[in-house]
Amino acid sequence: MESRAQGVVVSAGLGVACVVGSLGFYAALHFVGPSAEVDWARRTISQYALLENGWWFDAATLLLAAGSVGVLVAALRAGVVRGGAAVALGLWVAGLVGVVWFEKHNWAAGPSIGGDIHRVASVVAFLSLPVAALLAAARSVRDAAARWVAFGGMVSLLCFTPILWAVLAEPWTGVRWWRAIPLGGVERILGLAEVLTLLLIAGWAVSRHVRRPRPEQAIAGG
Secondary structure, rough: OOHHHHHHHHHHHHHHHHHHHHHHHHHHHOOOOHHHHHOOOOOOHHHHOOOOOOOHHHHHHHHHHHHHEEEEEEEEOOOOHHHHHHHHHHHHHHHHHHHOOOOOOOOOOOOOHHHHHHHHHHHHHHHHHHHHHHHHOOOOOOHHHHHHHHHHHHHHHHHHHHHHHHHHHHHHHOOOHHOOOOOOHHHHHHHHHHHHHHHHHHHHHHHHHHHHHHHHHHHHOO
C-alpha cells in the first residue's frame, strides 16, 4: 500500500512538473520574437508552430502530453480515473500528439490534409479532457476534490461553447466561424481551463491516497 501511494505521488509530481514546464514555454511564445508579433486574440496557439521558433510550441505541447500521461498513471493508480474516463484522458494525450505531428494549415501555401487532421486532433483534445473530468467525478460526487474536478470540466466545456456557436451560426450569419469570435483568445482561455482541470485531477489522485488510512491506522481505529 505504501509503495502504491508513493507511486501515485511520484507519477503525479512528474506529471505536474511537465505541465508547469509546458506553461512556461507557452508563455514565452507570447513575449519572444518572432512569435511575440502574433495577434494572440485572433491567431490560434498552433500558429506559433509555423514560425522560426515553432519548436517551442512543439516542445510545450509534447511536455503537456507527457505530463498528462503522468497524471493519467497517477489517477489510475489512485483509482480516481477508470473506464471511459481513462479512455477520454488517453484521447486527450493522443490529440495533443496529433496537434504536433500534423501542423495546422499554412494558408500562405494553402490547405492540406495534415492541416485537416490537425484540426480534428485539436477538437478531440479540447473535448476529451472535460469529458474525462466529468466522467471521473460522477463516480465520487461526495468527494470535495472530485467536485472541483467536475467544476473544471464544466468550465472547460463552457469555454468551448463560443467556438461551437460560431460554427453552428455560420450558415445564418454568413460570417466564417473563425472570424465570428476572437478565436485565439477563446482558445487560450479554453486551454488554460483544461490545464487547470488536469492539475485538479492530479491533486485529486494524491489527496485520495493522503486521506486513505494505512492498514495499522485502520486496525487501531477499529
